[in-house]
Amino acid sequence: MPGSTAASSSLSDPGGLDTATARIAAGAPLLRVRGAGKSFAGTAALTGVDLDLRAGEMLALVGANGAGKSTLVKIICGAVMPDAGTLEVGGRTVHLRTVADALAAGIAVAHQQVAIIRQLTGAENIMLGREPLHGGLIDRRALTAAAQELADRFDVRIDLSCECDTLSLGELKILDILKALATTPRILILDEPTASLTLAETQRLFAFLADLKQRGIGILFISHHMNEVFAQCDRVVVLKDGRKVHDGDLADTTLPAVVRLMVGRTIEETDWTSHAVIGKSDDDVISIRGLRIGRLGVPDLTVRRGEVVGVAGVLGAGQTELLECLAGAARPVDPGQVRLADLGRLPRNVADAVDHGIYLVADDRLRKAIFRGLSVEENILAGSLAQISRHGFVQGRTAMASVRTIIERLRVKCSGPHQEVLQLSGGNQQKVIFGRWLARIGSGATPPVLLLDNPTEGVDVGSKAELYALISDLARQGAAILIASAEFSELITLCDRVYCITHSRTAVCVPRTELSEDRLLLEVN
Numbered sequence: 001m002p003g004s005t006a007a008s009s010s011l012s013d014p015g016g017l018d019t020a021t022a023r024i025a026a027g028a029p030l031l032r033v034r035g036a037g038k039s040f041a042g043t044a045a046l047t048g049v050d051l052d053l054r055a056g057e058m059l060a061l062v063g064a065n066g067a068g069k070s071t072l073v074k075i076i077c078g079a080v081m082p083d084a085g086t087l088e089v090g091g092r093t094v095h096l097r098t099v100a101d102a103l104a105a106g107i108a109v110a111h112q113q114v115a116i117i118r119q120l121t122g123a124e125n126i127m128l129g130r131e132p133l134h135g136g137l138i139d140r141r142a143l144t145a146a147a148q149e150l151a152d153r154f155d156v157r158i159d160l161s162c163e164c165d166t167l168s169l170g171e172l173k174i175l176d177i178l179k180a181l182a183t184t185p186r187i188l189i190l191d192e193p194t195a196s197l198t199l200a201e202t203q204r205l206f207a208f209l210a211d212l213k214q215r216g217i218g219i220l221f222i223s224h225h226m227n228e229v230f231a232q233c234d235r236v237v238v239l240k241d242g243r244k245v246h247d248g249d250l251a252d253t254t255l256p257a258v259v260r261l262m263v264g265r266t267i268e269e270t271d272w273t274s275h276a277v278i279g280k281s282d283d284d285v286i287s288i289r290g291l292r293i294g295r296l297g298v299p300d301l302t303v304r305r306g307e308v309v310g311v312a313g314v315l316g317a318g319q320t321e322l323l324e325c326l327a328g329a330a331r332p333v334d335p336g337q338v339r340l341a342d343l344g345r346l347p348r349n350v351a352d353a354v355d356h357g358i359y360l361v362a363d364d365r366l367r368k369a370i371f372r373g374l375s376v377e378e379n380i381l382a383g384s385l386a387q388i389s390r391h392g393f394v395q396g397r398t399a400m401a402s403v404r405t406i407i408e409r410l411r412v413k414c415s416g417p418h419q420e421v422l423q424l425s426g427g428n429q430q431k432v433i434f435g436r437w438l439a440r441i442g443s444g445a446t447p448p449v450l451l452l453d454n455p456t457e458g459v460d461v462g463s464k465a466e467l468y469a470l471i472s473d474l475a476r477q478g479a480a481i482l483i484a485s486a487e488f489s490e491l492i493t494l495c496d497r498v499y500c501i502t503h504s505r506t507a508v509c510v511p512r513t514e515l516s517e518d519r520l521l522l523e524v525n
């Protein structure tokens with residue numbers, strides 16, 4: 001059973017290359033990038049970038065949205081051909097023309113957007129392309145055992161026999177990382193791996209990465225979570241507008257200094273913690289009683305105008321389903337008694353919700369929110385076409401003025417309103433989704449109900465502070481906001497209170513004065 005032997009031996013030693021790595025450690029870096037450059041349609045995304053990754057280190061790659069991080073990652077993993085520059089792996093020049101070339105060179109990547117086939121099971125995804133064979137056929141038992149062994153090492157409690165379509169985005173992220181690890185890489189690239197993970201999963205991931213470092217694997221870690229970068233990484237490379245502006249040990253720098261290099265200005269601590277406590281009325285805009293969604297009995301909760309209320313839970317606890325249900329995008333098991341905006345019930349569908357001023361910023365933007373193939377302008381205006389049309393025709397000038405305002409206000413980095421949205425970096429796509437509802441809110445009279453599901457996923461620290469200020473402003477103007485976030489610090493910054501949901505017991509509501517990461521972690525487990 002050659003296939004299964006290979007799989008099990010590699011999984012018992014995910015480093016798998018201790019001797020080779022030790023040899024490399026003595027000399028050249030594991031990965032050396034020199035002069036990497038890439039332009040898209042004449043616009044430079046990356047210019048002359050050098051980077052060294054050593055065996056057994058975790059190197060952070062940081063930069064504002066659109067700085068060029070993902071482009072560099074795609075070059076290193078053979079997904080994008082550079083216009084300029086060279087790559088060396090273990091002291092040898094390589095020419096990576098495909099992702100398979102990179103895998104053969106020992107480079108594995110878990111991208112910002114998960115590469116999971118949703119019709120396959122978790123085990124099948126993890127072992128994709130490395131299926132153990134028996135008599136020329138896939139040995140299912142060996143495949144399941146190999147995937148489970150890897151999951152156990154990482155303490156992953158996801159049911160690997162389920163089709164991935166039923167899993168949450170955070171769970172899919174974990175599977176994607178396991179899939180990369182199953183290739184026994186010596187260079188592991190993680191592009192925003194913790195973006196939709198909660199604190200507990202994040203802590204488990206870092207424990208596992210520490211183990212991989214011990215085995216001599218080099219890890220390139222891309223993140224907008226600066227606290228994680230400073231707590232976990234050894235060195236940092238900062239990109240700004242496609243160029244490297246800093247490369248050094250993290251011990252020799254500070255968090256504010258790195259942020260200043262990234263976004264070109266200081267982000268004040270107050271930007272993160274200022275919270276609107278004015279503007280509240282006694283008017284319940286969201287009122288939920290006895291609602292059941294899947295396995296989740298939703299806690300009885302209310303949100304008044306001017307309030308920002310949070311929902312916290314472990315991965316897959318039902319936060320996403322709750323918000324989608326309130327936005328008309330999913331049906332409950334039992335509708336209970338729900339009052340939403342001026343509706344005495346749940347919306348019938350998304351159009352019904354939008355008609356009544358209920359707007360969802362969905363998680364998993366590529367699947368649920370972005371209109372692929374359409375421009376930035378079209379994506380922004382998709383929620384407010386009726387408002388900017390007269391006699392069935394879009395008012396071109398009004399529309400363009402609205403789009404330009406949104407682009408400027410949210411600092412969307414794009415070549416212009418007509419650029420295709422998929423050509424934008426991940427964080428900028430997220431801002432466009434936000435902008436869609438801002439455009440709609442701008443043309444309406446009644447304050448909206450905003451349902452935000454991981455709304456700042458992939459957004460850089462500077463833009464995040466701006467989005468927080470915007471959310472607080474909207475609340476101050478009377479919006480009722482319900483937000484679910486895997487980032488507890490986000491809930492602590494924004495919320496008046498947070499409902500912590502679990503499947504096993506009644507939800508606990510934590511008031512603002514008692515909010516802390518430790519408390520939320522305790523309540524959701």
Ligand SMILES: Nc1ncnc2c1ncn2[C@@H]1O[C@H](COP(=O)(O)OP(=O)(O)OP(=O)(O)O)[C@@H](O)[C@H]1O
Pocket residue numbers: 040041044045063064065066067068069070071072112413414423424425426427428458460
């Ligand atoms: N296929 C493409 N066509 C045109 N422009 C592109 C393409 N891919 C990337 N770009 C541009 O290259 C620049 C760098 O994008 P990249 O995705 O590398 O940024 P990033 O640092 O990863 O950002 P984020 O933090 O938002 O993920 C952006 O301005 C982006 O619009």
